Amino acid sequence: MNEGNLTKRQAQAIETKKQILETSMKLISEYGYDNVKISQICKEVGISVGGFYHHFKSKEDIIIEVYKEFDFLLENYINNNLNEECYIDKIISIILYQVSYAKKKGVDILKQVYKAQLYEGTEFFISDERKLSQILKNTIQCGQDNNEIIKEFTATQIKDQLLRFSRGILYDWCIHNGDYDLLNETYISINLLLNTMKNK
CATH class of the missing domain: 1.10.10.60 (Homeodomain-like)
Known part of the structure; x- marks a missing residue:
């Protein structure tokens, strides 16, 4: 508007x-x-x-609305700061940006985000129309077109696996009450995962 x-x-x-x-x-x-x-x-x-x-609609709705900010910030970050030539590195940067945003919001807010995902915001958080989903899928597709990423699976299938991974590590950080280095552990884990997706 x-x-x-x-x-x-x-x-x-x-x-x-x-x-x-x-x-x-x-x-x-x-x-x-x-x-x-x-x-x-x-x-x-x-x-x-x-x-x-x-x-x-509810207090949970506030959490969903606040977290929608991330998609806007991610798009801005991609357009202005993502300079890596390697698409694998771009994927790593996207996931690290996602968990950095969550860490900045804090464990308490993130726990409420997960509650909201279950009861109020499912449609938004898992939508293929989300900027996060679209940006990740497009980056994977470009990586496949550039022969950096395996083509045994579609860009959508790989994108879904990566989003399940990122949701999982954020959930794990929540149940550990934020008592480990989220960015470092994400970097290690995402590299291990993406190594299986590299075109040898």
Whole structure:
């Protein structure tokens, strides 16, 4: 939507939604997700509970909305910072960027992301239309076209395996309560996995 064409009411709604998101994340960071109530968020923002539900279905919906930011940031990162010539290295960079974002958000938020994936945000998180899914698939396809990556499996099949891997290591980091170096362990594991996909 072109912001220049917004009505005053539409602009106000966008600003209110932004305030709800920012206030929610501030409170969650300070008190923990389970300790923050919707009524507390509303009080901080200065809206009614009904006003909250006009923008979000639940507290879990906030987590999903915040995490959608990642796809936008990833696309920007790919367009402006991904300079590796080797497609295997590009895949590694994409996965490391994914886990870096999760680490930055923190274990508590990531745990809630997984809960939201199970109950509220399944459609978004596993959608083939997600930028993460599309970017990864396109990178794999280019790697196959360049004879860097095996062609015994389709780009979609390889993409699905890589996303299952990244979700798995993030889940493992959560159940270990973030007590190991996520980036280092991801780097080791993704290299081991991609070694099986290299065209010898």
